[in-house]
Amino acid sequence: MCTGVSFVDPEGNLYFGRNLDWTVDYGEKVTYTPANYEFKTRFGAPDQKRAILGMGITCEGLPLYFDCVNEDGLACGGLNFPGYAQYEEGPVDGKTNVAAYEFPLWITRNFTTVAEVKEALKDVAIVAVQIAPQFPVSMLHWFITDNKQSIVVEYMADGMHVYDNPVDVMTNQPTFAYHLENLRNYMNVKPEFPATVKWDKMELTPWGSGTSMFGIPGDYSSPSRFVRAAYANAHYPAQEGEAANVNRLFKTLQNSAFILGGAEVSTGHYEYTIYSSCYSTRTKTYYYTTYENSAVRSHSVDEFDQNSDQIQQAA
Numbered sequence: 001m002c003t004g005v006s007f008v009d010p011e012g013n014l015y016f017g018r019n020l021d022w023t024v025d026y027g028e029k030v031t032y033t034p035a036n037y038e039f040k041t042r043f044g045a046p047d048q049k050r051a052i053l054g055m056g057i058t059c060e061g062l063p064l065y066f067d068c069v070n071e072d073g074l075a076c077g078g079l080n081f082p083g084y085a086q087y088e089e090g091p092v093d094g095k096t097n098v099a100a101y102e103f104p105l106w107i108t109r110n111f112t113t114v115a116e117v118k119e120a121l122k123d124v125a126i127v128a129v130q131i132a133p134q135f136p137v138s139m140l141h142w143f144i145t146d147n148k149q150s151i152v153v154e155y156m157a158d159g160m161h162v163y164d165n166p167v168d169v170m171t172n173q174p175t176f177a178y179h180l181e182n183l184r185n186y187m188n189v190k191p192e193f194p195a196t197v198k199w200d201k202m203e204l205t206p207w208g209s210g211t212s213m214f215g216i217p218g219d220y221s222s223p224s225r226f227v228r229a230a231y232a233n234a235h236y237p238a239q240e241g242e243a244a245n246v247n248r249l250f251k252t253l254q255n256s257a258f259i260l261g262g263a264e265v266s267t268g269h270y271e272y273t274i275y276s277s278c279y280s281t282r283t284k285t286y287y288y289t290t291y292e293n294s295a296v297r298s299h300s301v302d303e304f305d306q307n308s309d310q311i312q313q314a315a
């Protein structure tokens, strides 16, 4: 599964990242799309030419982003949502039709803020169409954020749902509404050092700090990862500067990450956190770690040719 997280530092810079949890990678790379790139949208949806940096692959001359951020600091990531996502079977008359595979690209090419996205989505239909025969249509929901607010977009049998996201985290199924409601099961959980209590004649003293977190679910299921990420994101103290904020994002993601052995998908095959990412709008830098290499690597927009019209991928 996947987990997405965002927060804003005291200076108003956005940090946005995600875990990509899966059994195989797709050969994804840090991918830069310059503003001048000619984006041939599948159904003629407009393109407002913004430069984009994120993680993805290229296919049929198109960057297919798993998560990405544009030069104005608007971010979008796709996370699995099978069993719930249902797109349109074909383009819908009178709507701006966007193929599911081009959704993060289309959003970040066209808008500066989440407020603009919310307004525009009223006229958007998301269409189930394959980019290429080797790629089935992925059933996703999307986490979209800027430094003011974040939203979740879920396209289902009964249409499009756009939720305000007051916890700035996202995981997988079930619906975002379920995840928010589920947080009420954990209202008792808090960071405070526990007080000594008396049960009749018996005095109970805490083992130490952390015991007020008892009840936080430790498993890798999507609802449990959501609760852990929301708790961590809400309670992590504000940090100053790039390094501490990037570290904060990675630590929060690690807290919801999969290690090998815990979650089998078939005998001997495990789901694991293939990569974790953190984009900083402060320095326009995409940081990432992989399962095999926990050293943080990074690419800033300055490393790419911003005047070119070609997609560029880091080594």
Ligand SMILES: C[C@H](CCC(=O)NCCS(=O)(=O)O)[C@H]1CC[C@H]2[C@@H]3CC[C@@H]4C[C@H](O)CC[C@]4(C)[C@H]3C[C@H](O)[C@]12C
Residues within 6 Å of the ligand: 001, 002, 020, 021, 022, 026, 057, 064, 065, 066, 078, 079, 080, 081, 082, 100, 101, 130, 131, 135, 136, 137, 138, 139, 140, 172, 173
């Ligand atoms: C596997 C990932 C989700 C991980 C996740 O959330 N795992 C939950 C597991 S569980 O199901 O909840 O147990 C998702 C997230 C983004 C996806 C790509 C989006 C572009 C493109 C769209 C095309 O249509 C198909 C190919 C394509 C490259 C996609 C491949 C794959 O689908 C990606 C990587």
